[in-house]
Amino acid sequence: MISIIKKIIPTNLKDSIKSMLDRRENYTCPFCNHTSKDLMRIGYDLEVLIKKQVVGGGKRMAGCANCGSSDRDRLIYIYLKEKIKFFTNKNKGILHFAPEKYLSNKILEFGFDNYVCADYFTEGYQYPKHVLNINVLNIPFQDNTFDLVLCNHVLEHIPTDKDAMKELLRVLKVGGQAILQVPISKNSAQTYEDFSITDPKQREILFGQFDHVRIYGQDYLTRLKDAGFKVTKLNISEEFAKYGLNKDEDIFICIK
């Protein structure tokens, strides 16, 4: 019996210590190459975000301690760079709404032929020639213009989100893809929206942010499909664990 215990315990202990160390020492930031044991706390908690288990928001250990990038930022970049090797051919058109700073810098650094950033506020950008004031409901480009459309954490602000999805689909090339991440409730089947609620304080309480008009549920995929996209839900957090991705955050790949 004792010999069995001797054999088993040290191995188990060794394994668990090893896996603990692996977990704690493996974070590498894909943006700034910082490596560390711990990530920084980011986000804020609201009752509704906790109750509805909202992924893509809330307080979590997810920030790079060096550059401040979030798990959300890293997910999109790693998907594009590592998973689909998007950064191998400059001859691509990209439309990027409310551009995430770190991702934007990588796109600029690589030098894609056609990179358009869209924002309501065009001031303060260090690359103004790429930035246009564009309304997502009325995009001033012809059909089938872009290979990639990035529009993350925007749709939850827009009452007529289906119209926005259709407009994003329109400017996407056939075979191109759109990445349209939103905060999404893990435990709600249905999206919760109520356009009669316009008070910022009430919106914060019910939707998790003063200017959000809904909290998406698990029907988000269907909503994207209804707008005309072919949608695949993918989770790459295990495959690319060293980049500190959120294990609950799926990526919605929307193909035209």
Ligand SMILES: [Zn+2]
């Ligand atoms: Zn970093």
